[in-house]
Amino acid sequence: MEELRRYAKELLVSGEVAAVIGYMQVSETRTKPVIIIDPTDTSLLVLNEYCLNNLTVYLTRARIKALAREKDKVKKLAVVVKPCDERSIVALIQENQIRRDELVIISFNCHGVVRDFGCSFVPDTLAAKCSVCTSAAPQYSDKIFGEVKEIPGTDDKQLMKIDETGNKSAAERFEFFSKEFDKCIKCYACRAVCPLCYCQRCITDKTIPRWIESSSHSRGNFSWNIVRAFHLSGRCTGCGECDRACPMDIPLSLINRKMAQASKDLFGYESGKSLEKATLVGSFDKKDSDEIFM
């Protein structure tokens, strides 16, 4: 932890970065994002099993980008990421939303995080995404802290749930999702926490014409949640933030992970895994599967 704080402080003092986006502890089992501009505040920084937020969501925010812009030069932004959040950075760079040379990526060897704030770190409270994690070691980070430790293994209940949901008949699936989406209150917390939901003007905010009904009745909720799933297909890196943020406990990552599974099975593409590859939506190969075309 001290190393991290020292490193972050150096970055700020030397003027290399304009701000460090990191985590600070608020209680024993909860952290929160902190955007540090003053080097003395780096003493707040922590890295542990309670660092749930995917901080890369801040990288595309206009007001955060503005912090890095001075009169005639652009400073870098430093961001603390879990290795899985690093995938969001890869996807954002691929989609030309941020530039690698304007970033300092600080990461650590992760051994899993808790599924929600308030839980102590024991195998039973491991986040669903961690039990199937394939990105525990950072790939593109400038600085890596912490020792390599094993992720405590558990069953992936969510993955089982995807299979279970997938095996249902279309009518049963429709009923399942109708019930879940009925709970939606359209607070758009799912959109707000998603690093890849960076549109300056979301389709659901457009009113002339209105594509997505803003009412949170069944039809409006279906349109919103399905449009979001479409827009994240082949792009979602599975950080699970939408799941965590949903105040109504809608299992949103059931949908997003299903889409991620499909893009892997059909095109062998995993979002955010490689900076060298072109994006799934932005590339075409004659050998691509045409199974999905209706």
Place this chain on the structure above:
Amino acid sequence: MEEKIITKSNLLMICKDLIDRGHVVLAPGVTEYKAVRDVSEINLDPSALPTKASYKNFVFPKTEPVLYYKRSKSDVSLIDVNVDMKDTVILGAKPCDANSTEIMKDLFNWDYQDEFYNARAGHFIVIGMMCTSFDEYCFCTSVGSSPCSESGSDIFLIPLDEKTFAVRILTDKGKDFISPYSSCLEVGNPARSEEAAKRVEYPEKAFDCKAVHEWLGRNFENRKWDNIGNVCLSCAQCAFVCPVCHCFDIVDEDYSYSEGRRMKNWDGCQFGHFTLHASGHNPRDIQSKRYRQRVNHKFRYYVDRFGKILCTGCGRCSRGCPVSIDIKEIVANCKD
């Protein structure tokens, strides 16, 4: 005020009778207050934290039609909506939920009597229950309430032991409601319920509302707002789980050229387009201004207008905030 004693099994029997007679019984679950289908679903736990969402949806629904319209080449005809609300009993409402309808009532009857809100609220019987635990996000004591506050309840339950409750009958509505069930009630013992109430621990008072009100008046421009604005992600989780946030948007939904309906939907002041004008101008164009509005509305504007604080101290907004913004901490920091 009258005080009686009821056993848990008798209380559940009353609920069963209510459900059988077609009333709606709402009880707190984990995520939200839910309409109970079978009394076995009822879990009256005074030490449970507030549900993630309040029961606001039942008095001020997240979406509802306010009129239907038909349109021809030369004419538009309007069809009114009548609210068909069943009698709704809220069983085991937290003190920080029970007073919410009273707080919002002023707004919904300010310059226009909102018939939809009034019709629903008029059908409510609120059976509040003393609250015996709190977490780091609770601050009811800071906004003039407490875990034992009876404000807003028609009937108030005080758990005496695992199986019995003291029943305080507070309003005429409560009296009318409970009188058919008088055989289920035993003679009360106020000394015993007072004793139980005394044992309850209160969250520490985090701020003084008067001082906050005064500070907000002097600090419309303050660097403190900028810092919050950087972290907040502009969703409406806080507003939508709040028991007293009441902003709404009116939108027309066309089914076809010739017919459609006008909807009243929840809206949230943290959304960027909440105050976006048709001209393109946005008076609250950045997040810091929007968060400032949230705090000012709750602790200054509403107080000035209606003499009430627009906050029950339930802590839902902070507990559920995706980026852990704690309103208690922010308001406590509203000082020089």
